[in-house]
Amino acid sequence: MLSIANVAWLNLLCLTGVGVYLVKRVVIRKNPAPYPPGPRGWPLIGNVLDMPRIKPWLTFTEWGQKYGDITHIEVLGRHIIVLNSTKTALEMMDSKSLLYSDRPILPMAGELVGWKDSLPFLPYGDLFRQHRRNFHRVIGSRAAVDVYNVVEEVETHRFLKRVLAEPDQLQEHIRHTAGAVILRISHGYEVKENNDPFIDLADRVVTSASQTTAPGAFMVDILPFLAKVPTWFPGAGFKRLAREWHEILEEMVSAPHKFVKDQMADGTAPMSFTSNLLEGCDLSAEEEHTVKWSAVSLYGGGSDTTVSAIYSFFLAMTLFPDVKKKAQAEIDAVVGPDQVHRWNVVIPTGFPHCVAKDDIHDGYYIPKGSLIIPNAWFMLNDPRTYVDPSQFNPERFLAKDGKDPEMEPRMACFGFGRRICPGLHLADASIWISIMMSLAVFDISKVVENGVEITPEVEALPLGTISHPKPFKCSITPRSATALGLIQQDANY
Numbered sequence: 236m237l238s239i240a241n242v243a244w245l246n247l248l249c250l251t252g253v254g255v256y257l258v259k260r261v262v263i264r265k266n267p268a269p270y271p272p273g274p275r276g277w278p279l280i281g282n283v284l285d286m287p288r289i290k291p292w293l294t295f296t297e298w299g300q301k302y303g304d305i306t307h308i309e310v311l312g313r314h315i316i317v318l319n320s321t322k323t324a325l326e327m328m329d330s331k332s333l334l335y336s337d338r339p340i341l342p343m344a345g346e347l348v349g350w351k352d353s354l355p356f357l358p359y360g361d362l363f364r365q366h367r368r369n370f371h372r373v374i375g376s377r378a379a380v381d382v383y384n385v386v387e388e389v390e391t392h393r394f395l396k397r398v399l400a401e402p403d404q405l406q407e408h409i410r411h412t413a414g415a416v417i418l419r420i421s422h423g424y425e426v427k428e429n430n431d432p433f434i435d436l437a438d439r440v441v442t443s444a445s446q447t448t449a450p451g452a453f454m455v456d457i458l459p460f461l462a463k464v465p466t467w468f469p470g471a472g473f474k475r476l477a478r479e480w481h482e483i484l485e486e487m488v489s490a491p492h493k494f495v496k497d498q499m500a501d502g503t504a505p506m507s508f509t510s511n512l513l514e515g516c517d518l519s520a521e522e523e524h525t526v527k528w529s530a531v532s533l534y535g536g537g538s539d540t541t542v543s544a545i546y547s548f549f550l551a552m553t554l555f556p557d558v559k560k561k562a563q564a565e566i567d568a569v570v571g572p573d574q575v576h577r578w579n580v581v582i583p584t585g586f587p588h589c590v591a592k593d594d595i596h597d598g599y600y601i602p603k604g605s606l607i608i609p610n611a612w613f614m615l616n617d618p619r620t621y622v623d624p625s626q627f628n629p630e631r632f633l634a635k636d637g638k639d640p641e642m643e644p645r646m647a648c649f650g651f652g653r654r655i656c657p658g659l660h661l662a663d664a665s666i667w668i669s670i671m672m673s674l675a676v677f678d679i680s681k682v683v684e685n686g687v688e689i690t691p692e693v694e695a696l697p698l699g700t701i702s703h704p705k706p707f708k709c710s711i712t713p714r715s716a717t718a719l720g721l722i723q724q725d726a727n728y
Contacts, residue, residue: 267593268600271307271316273298282308282315288451290695292583292612295319299613305599310457314605321614321647327596327607328588332652337589339606342459344447347477349484352524354532355586359653362525369529370657373508374420380660382506383420387668390415394669395676395722402711406546410438413541414534416665421530422491423498423507433491440487441539443480445699450584450608487534492527508533536658540581543703544662545669547579551627552679553691553709558627563674563714574629575666577621577644579695583612583702585650612702614647625693676718682708 276282285308287294298306299319306317318324328335336359345351354370357363374380394412398405414434415426426434446452453473455461466474491509498504499513512526551574552559588607595601616624620642621631631641649656656662673679682689691707713719 266600266602268595268598270309270314271305271599271601272302273307273317274302276309281310281312283310283457286310286315286451286457288449290583291450292580292610295584295608295610296613299610305597307599313457314602316601316605316607318607318609319613319617321617321620321642323597324609324614324647324651328609328651328654331594331596334591334594335588335607335651336653337591338654339587339589339604340459341448342455342462343453343473343477344444347455347462347474348443348447348480350444350447350535352528353535354529354657355536359591365525366529366532367657369512369526370533373511374533374658374661377660377664380664383661384664384668386419387416387665388672390419391668391672392722392724395672398673398677398711399713399719399722403708405549405709405711406542406706409545409549410538410542412669413538413545413665414438416541417534417538418491419507420661421508421533422495423505423510424491424494436483436487436490437534437538439483440480441535442699443483444535445539445701447477447480448586448700450587450700484531488527488531492530533658536656539701541662541665541669543579543581543701544575544666547704548575548666548670549673549679549709549711550691550693550704550707551575551578552674553681553707554693555627556680558629559674559679562629574627574632574644575670576648577615577624578627579702579704580612580615580648581701582648583610583695584700585609585611586654586700588651588654609647609651611647615644676714676722678710678712678714680710682710 274282274285277284295306295317296319298317304318304320304323306319308315308317318327338356338358340346341350341356345356350356354363354366357366372379374383390412393415394408397408397411401408411426411431411434414431414437418424418426418433418437424433451457454470455473461471462474464471464474466478495504495507495509495513499510504510509526509530512529513523516522518526585608588609590601590603590605590607592603593601601607615621618624622641632643634640645659649659649662681691689708691709692705694705695702696705713722
């Protein structure tokens with residue numbers, strides 16, 4: 236039996252499909268070139284039923300293997316282009332970055348929840364460039380990020396102590412530490428050891444952000460007019476959810492910013508991203524609004540992604556003991572965190588770009604307004620690029636036996652063109668410090684239960700833009716008495 240809500244949605248979908256079809260029949264014009272190949276759509280509704288909701292990068296990979304590096308689908312008149320090649324992504328979003336640097340309007344996340352003022356959602360223009368300047372001023376180079384190394388080392392040391400005390404709570408410790416580092420950098424706020432209100436609030440915010448931006452997760456992103464339906468309408472539960480997420484997002488934007496301003500007024504504010512942008516400036520309300528949202532963008536872009544990367548590292552060390560032993564024998568600057576970025580891609584489908592005007596690429600017609608989705612997961616797991624991509628092998632990035640290194644993961648994992656992640660230097664530093672300090676003092680291995688060694692499953696959680704490994708068990712113990720002593724030292728400035 237179909238519920239009343241489902242019947243209502245089906246009726247709306249059919250009416251919308253008819254409307255789109257009739258409009259297209261009236262204004263139809265001959266395209267200057269064919270669309271890229273892709274799965275055949277249905278009359279009226281196009282490829283609505285083909286759009287994946289769970290682990291979309293796997294479906295996109297299947298399309299790439301069947302149709303080539305550029306795949307096209309149409310959903311109720313909206314063109315979506317999926318890229319399954321780093322080369323193609325660079326040609327389009329780097330070489331023609333002015334054309335491919337816009338953002339689509341995402342009704343659920345951007346308009347209803349309220350993320351539209353944050354950097355990842357801004358259309359390409361003056362405000363976008365102002366946000367980028369804010370980031371570049373404070374964390375735009377390795378030298379600028381080095382200022383925060385002490386903060387990261389102190390918080391990572393505290394992380395080691397928490398893991399020593401409760402190794403079975405690894406994921407929670409990683410999340411707490413990632414939040415502590417970012418809040419210290421973004422707002423100069425030092426979190427409490429337990430039940431910190433800003434950490435709890437921020438966790439809820441970034442979790443909701445990942446859920447709202449997942450491709451195809453909400454029908455309103457496919458049928459934008461649904462944003463206007465009343466909350467009592469059958470199937471409009473997404474609006475009540477959006478209102479709840481909007482409230483916690485607004486609190487996350489305002490409360491830490493007020494904390495910084497109060498401390499600055501008292502003369503006690505430590506250096507932070509926000510205080511740096513506010514210090515000595517007579518800002519207009521609009522400029523201060525930009526500072527607030529720049530800081531939240533820093534947190535939103537840097538916390539949950541770091542959690543995913545570091546948790547993936549512990550999974551890899553559990554599954555690949557030989558790699559762990561080599562790294563512990565030679566913890567140096569050669570290997571770096573690159574393999575973690577590649578092995579479990581944090582944002583598998585990237586963040587969609589939008590085409591500013593019609594384009595012809597590689598003989599295919601890319602109409603203005605098309606969504607461009609880079610399937611970063613396949614780009615970084617493409618067997619044409621990486622030998623045995625499922626293996627965690629950091630040595631693949633070193634020249635060896637006359638063979639060139641395999642492709643640098645940063646070519647795809649931090650985005651493309653003018654939309655490349657502005658916090659990439661901070662992300663690299665955070666992950667590097669966490670990996671090196673953890674490997675220096677801990678042995679990480681499989682758990683043995685009742686005499687049986689438990690091998691964790693390499694599996695991503697099914698929902699959300701950010702890919703997290705499924706929870707897994709591992710054994711984490713100090714490597715030696717010396718390592719134990721290092722962990723137990725005071726973790727303060």
